[in-house]
Amino acid sequence: METVADLAAAEDVLLFVNAAIASTGQREFHSDVDAQRWSLEFLHEYMLVNYRDLYAATLTLSVNDRNAATIILRLLQTGRDVSPAQRALEGRLIAKALRALPTNRVYRLFTALRRERVNNRRTRAIMREWLSERPDLTFDAIKYRSAFRDAVRHAHLRVDDLPHTSGDAAGELAAVLFNWRSTGRFRTPQFETWRRAHFDRRAVFELPYTVAEGFAAKHRITRVEFLEKIAPQMTRGERLRLQRSAARVGATGVASDFTDLSRMPLTRLAAFVLALPVVVRESRRAELAGALRAAALRVVGPRAGTWGSVAAVLDDSYSSSGSSEKRRRPLVVALASHFLLEALATEYRPLWLSGDVDPLMARARGVTALGDRILDGLESRPELLIVVSDGWDNAPVGMAAAVLRVWEERIDPARSTTVAHLNPVFDAAGLQVRRLSPSTPTVGIRDAENLPELVAFARFATGRTGIAELRAHITAQVDRWLAEEAPCAA
Template structure:
């Protein structure tokens, strides 16, 4: 039986939401302010929750960003009574599994929001209780995220036993703690040496109150830094001659590493070319995994126009995604040809500048006769407007009707006014992208946006992703 009009609309609605949930974080973008992003995103969440609750919950198994994962979890928990009885268990497992993958600050922020909005049903309390019980070191959390732990414990109606309960609600009552990190926190109020046994963010506050110099503080806290903290501090510490804060760049996630590279000056990038290039290639090889070298002839059109700067809140994020995709596609391809919108050829020295002549670059890319053409751009084709879409239309209808070249558009920017990521052409599969590491999965998802795969296939795809996400697809 063929698919009905309702099935086609449902597929479009789900893909619309997934693109938004992957790309938008409710922050300002180059072409839209934060309020527009929030309004557009809230509408899509409400619409999908109300009309396709099952598929809305399944989105937790996809590559949606942490901001939207937390919104989905909050909305599902707030409307627990509306869940079908045979779906409640699966919803609960999806929420619990996704919360386990969230950074702790994001999870604690969600718990505070649930408390503020008085979402306190039995399922919410059980999920919070189990999440806290699964934390590897709740005493560490109590020191680093004290207000978050305290709020979660109160909201879930928990009664921590022993020193943890005392620390949360009467921290200065004991003369000492047997738990080492709790005792170090107590001692840090009286002795300077104890400060450097605490997590960086906690120690920083103590150091500021004691008037310690930044250089001395960074030098002594360096052994306690996490990888991400090292990455963030490495450049600020570079200017302090006595400080050595180093991190192993090749161990960093690809897109985050690309953001770090773009934050460096062009002179620094040129001076550290070998180090940075090798680190990016190592991260790309890790992300490619078993698919490395299996994609045949690949050509990429990568957007480094001025709009790839993003915004003050998401500085150079679109360009970072393009740079990370460049190195990942290089690892995936048998033969790889990059085409930057600006015409530059040195990926490491790229920066946001100029108009967006996507049409010209797509023509150049198709001239290489690739098996795959991947366009990474915000879709604002403006030099001249609409040329890229027309080029691709003619290519697919007249020159390559058999689709021997697979074309896909990956867009790192959510268009709040259009409730979707901007598309180059109706016949070109388009998916939102936030992290280059998800590129392979998003290329598969994008084919549903082309209209040649139906709603039944989309539901089956989501079911497989849910099984894999929950560890049931083996």
């Protein structure tokens, strides 16, 4: 039988997991950046001190990149008194998590380790392993030069010990990192182009876009000229991301034909769509909707059409506009979740708070009248009701909680309809993602791609599950995660 202490321990862990998924330490609609960061720092410290093994295991639970890097940093800072078995497990979790993180985030973490003077043997081994697995050290050397150089020094690493860097290649890599001004010409074409770009503005336009951008200011190249001439070096994703800013400054060579939209990750694609002017969304409706559906189907795979009847209450109220740092993020998650649930369900009914029926035209406006829309969703008695909202029910305040309480206690005590609330916003003041009602499971969400796993995880978020069951679930997730082939971020 679970004790009060067991239930409280489970609640502690769930508080942290939800925060680590939803919060990136940036300003939200209802809380500023300082409140977000202070709350996150407190939760990280509390988890590390009280539940270290579960703290490490949360790397497997879809926590966002910012919090994954923080977890790794804190584990490496405090490993002195950890048992050998726990240290070995943490090492495996950290190594795999690093492979999945974006490259810039890993180099930023390595810089933080150096700044905090974390230089134990385990840290150096993990850094050496990650650097040894990099697919293109030439590109890393010119794009992340100072961070790469500091990582090599901090890990006590010899450049010629890295793969594919023996002999002349190792010498040129070391020269770029430590003494490029005294080296003269390089045999490696990318190194030579990078060297020339320091004094020859023509060479700037032969570099990859992300490397060339740093040289544009040095040579006082206007934004129009830079975007026009660097366009051939851009990737498809860079073209899509930059075409609006290019149009604003009058650069016409960056335009994309939208043919590769379906290759974009679902949540990122939803953000791209919502950033487009309404007239563009209208004129390219078929392409955009097709791309979103294709991205959703890639995520769900064989689970397509297996969830039975699903109703979704999707928040497009004014607060879904997010903040200056996270523009439209709650609305982006709602739009991406719409297409994902459409792919998962056998029968699907979307209910936007605004009453709109065209998801591609979604925009943030109006009050958060969750109660009425939850009633509409429950009316058809679906097998699953998903609410994607920041939880600030204000029209009227508390109606959603009252509706859910009456439904669960009087109308559907057998719980034939499963209700889950997915919240993309961390409430810093409450140290949690805001809940709709005490009996309705609420979990944080950052990317819609994680929705299926989060819905399954939501059963632990009702306050009725103790730490033993939660620990068993997380342990099983760790075993599955470590057994999978590790992804490698570009």
